[in-house]
Amino acid sequence: MFVKNCWYCAGWDYELSQGKNALLARRLANEPIVLYRKPDGGVVAMEDRCPHRQAALHLGQKEGDSLRCMYHGMKFGPDGKCTEVPGQDKIPPQAWVRTFPVVEKDNWIWVWMGDPAKADPSLICFAVGPSDKNWNVKTSQVSVNANYRLEIANLMDLSHLTWIHRKTIGGTDAWTRTKPQRTMLPRGINSKIWMYSEPPPVFAQHLFPPGAVFDMSFDVDVTLPCNFVLHFQVYTPGTVTDGPSNGQLMLDSYTSQAVTPRDEDWVDYYYSWGTSVATDAPGMSEMLLEAVNAAFLEDKAVLEAQYRNVKERPHAKQVGILLDAGPEKMLWLLDKFLAEEAKEGTL
Amino acid sequence: MFVKNCWYCAGWDYELSQGKNALLARRLANEPIVLYRKPDGGVVAMEDRCPHRQAALHLGQKEGDSLRCMYHGMKFGPDGKCTEVPGQDKIPPQAWVRTFPVVEKDNWIWVWMGDPAKADPSLICFAVGPSDKNWNVKTSQVSVNANYRLEIANLMDLSHLTWIHRKTIGGTDAWTRTKPQRTMLPRGINSKIWMYSEPPPVFAQHLFPPGAVFDMSFDVDVTLPCNFVLHFQVYTPGTVTDGPSNGQLMLDSYTSQAVTPRDEDWVDYYYSWGTSVATDAPGMSEMLLEAVNAAFLEDKAVLEAQYRNVKERPHAKQVGILLDAGPEKMLWLLDKFLAEEAKEGTL
């Protein structure tokens, strides 16, 4: 089940070149989609299925701003309408492909999977992309064989850094001692967490003397379907014990993560991390990316094994704990949107 | 769904040696079959399933003209009757394996999957095999993860050479300008296509000066279940614009292709191409085989992606175009045979 009236990230803008065969096949919310870039730079997203005999359009070829199916040569404009059928002059009226609204923002390609009339670009989440001049952001991606609800639960409870990520981006159990301040957003939840005089993440501990501690601030938006954008700041230890640190800002960074449900069983995860130019240092953003690359392989192993268990026994016992509050809030929001769309008949 | 009263190609004759364990496991029209060659040269085709406990007979061993199951040692004659049960003298009356009529023709092994009384060898399609002294024919094979109906549609509309095969055996869009002359055969369709002053296929263009053109003739039989035999001739440009070219015959060739449905999801494709001895040249047939090898990998990619789409949405929109006339005729013929067998109770 997927919210349809929602922007889904289809990948990085640099994945779509002007090449003749630069056709990107992606599956978003269980719809096979082909994406390509027009000569004017705009991006087209179409159903990856020729209306003739269901050939895959991503095996086709670009011609101007059109896409030609390379099985029998039918050509489709960027609006999905067929403009040429080899061997005949008349275009059958049913010869069109569904297209989807597309917006590029923060170097991500966003596709609206529902009613085009409702495709409001202001609903796209805030993020910091690699071409932002104020930040030095590095990018990567990974696929995980799990339903996106498990990813939502993972991202809404960062206490798992203590356990899953004990060898990488973890390094403190302050997560379980620190209650996030959560605020509902129209399509998500903002969480703020402050930590004081805690050790840095494991991947960075070699940079400091033994026993070094810092204040840290985590300000994260999780938005539908499953986007996670975290403003992560590190300070020298200050004197406050509530709210933002009054230490000296040492690292200012953003990690932007779009977890796109491919179908019920897989997510495609496009993510980045990088420092502000002001707090950058040679090799710093590269180290952050290496750390999150390693961490996401840790998550992948855990979530894939969890998902196998869930698929085997969908109705197994589930014991609630206090740390579930975040995951449950976000899953409740998702279910609310799903229920509304079911009622409207959108789904 | 498969026509049962029909010859199915099980492969090349050279795949069956006199070796003790030369037992070929094939699946034809969704029946698991084991094939072996007797000392007298004849070929036996049996269900690949021991009647005792369903062990696979292709893991057995040949003894004279018999096949011994190497699980518990039961021995079966070429008629499928059990002749020996280790540990007992009496042969249970049910101890027999179904056998199938077999004919070798044009270096292909043909198996009749229906009523043996109706197994008329004259129903086997014409072809030109590698041992034909008048032709220099090279052979190959490939498997495709698609239902054979998609292969029929592919082979009955050669306009796809323009698109799928634009880098290999294509080279002209004359296919969409040229209406084939089609004639119904008892179990198939003959199509004749003439082209005049067209560039040669891409794989051969380096042999001629830029801009060289030729007349070409395509005379192809497609027969049930999905055999394709094409007489392909190239002439210097003549003066006629209808019917056979009156130019000089430069290349006379046959490509014989048996596309055997393994089951609903796969075909096994046995094919060859070669020139007449009269128009042969060193390396010529090798080049033809390389070209068709490359082309069939192009088809494989397209048909497998198409089949994934078809399986995902069997009832998706299908817009008809004029070029569908050939595919539809042959699929209509297939459905006619299927309906007749359903009525007779053969299926």
Next chain:
Amino acid sequence: MFVKNCWYCAGWDYELSQGKNALLARRLANEPIVLYRKPDGGVVAMEDRCPHRQAALHLGQKEGDSLRCMYHGMKFGPDGKCTEVPGQDKIPPQAWVRTFPVVEKDNWIWVWMGDPAKADPSLICFAVGPSDKNWNVKTSQVSVNANYRLEIANLMDLSHLTWIHRKTIGGTDAWTRTKPQRTMLPRGINSKIWMYSEPPPVFAQHLFPPGAVFDMSFDVDVTLPCNFVLHFQVYTPGTVTDGPSNGQLMLDSYTSQAVTPRDEDWVDYYYSWGTSVATDAPGMSEMLLEAVNAAFLEDKAVLEAQYRNVKERPHAKQVGILLDAGPEKMLWLLDKFLAEEAKEGTL
């Protein structure tokens, strides 16, 4: 279908070290199980599923005699009860994991999958393990993609050595001339077979002059679910033709084999072979292990192909032969236990 009130072999004791992450994930009778060794040496077997959100416990970590789930940090004692929930003081009463009785015997780890009250260690089959000082036993394992009923049928009719194992552990067709003496055991069947003046197994024939023959004795227990323990002895040819040979004992050996159903489709096969210290010679047990390694790959090929046939046509014809007597007796016993448990509501 699996008998639940039964000991299932989960592997070799040396597979469970004292390492922090030495957590063994196994599936026994279709239950996912995690096993670990406590500091006191004892072994714990738990359901491999955290009661919180179904994370896989085998990705956790050992702490003393407890297991911590490394997703959200919940800790479980060796009795399965949760003793710690990060972020809260109160342990929810439902926060426990099912545990299973475990016994180590003959270097195998045995897990009781049914009612713990009935877990009687005396029901574990006799075997000879690698740490037995009187025997020089070597161990190995293999997985087979077949239902365990096919393994039972395989192990209860050793006549298949003549056929499947003709190049390895076979070497005589005396199996079909020799009727085993069978005795019912409470949970299995004992079979005794004597052979006189027969060639040795193929893998050992190079050790003797051509035509050398021996008396051989096979005394085998097959017990539920699918354990096979064979006392195999080789004698110089004696003069008796019934019962134990009166030749000189040349090789005294035990092969102990536990075939554990992982689920309906797979078995995990833990096995060993070795000579008595009295009849040992350098390299002898190694040769026996090599022989059985090769033989079990032969079985694997045959059983996997047979199982594909059985799955495709579960109701295909099955012709009975005299040699089925052994398999049928043991499968009857299995079905009796299954029916009893179904009646009791254990299954």
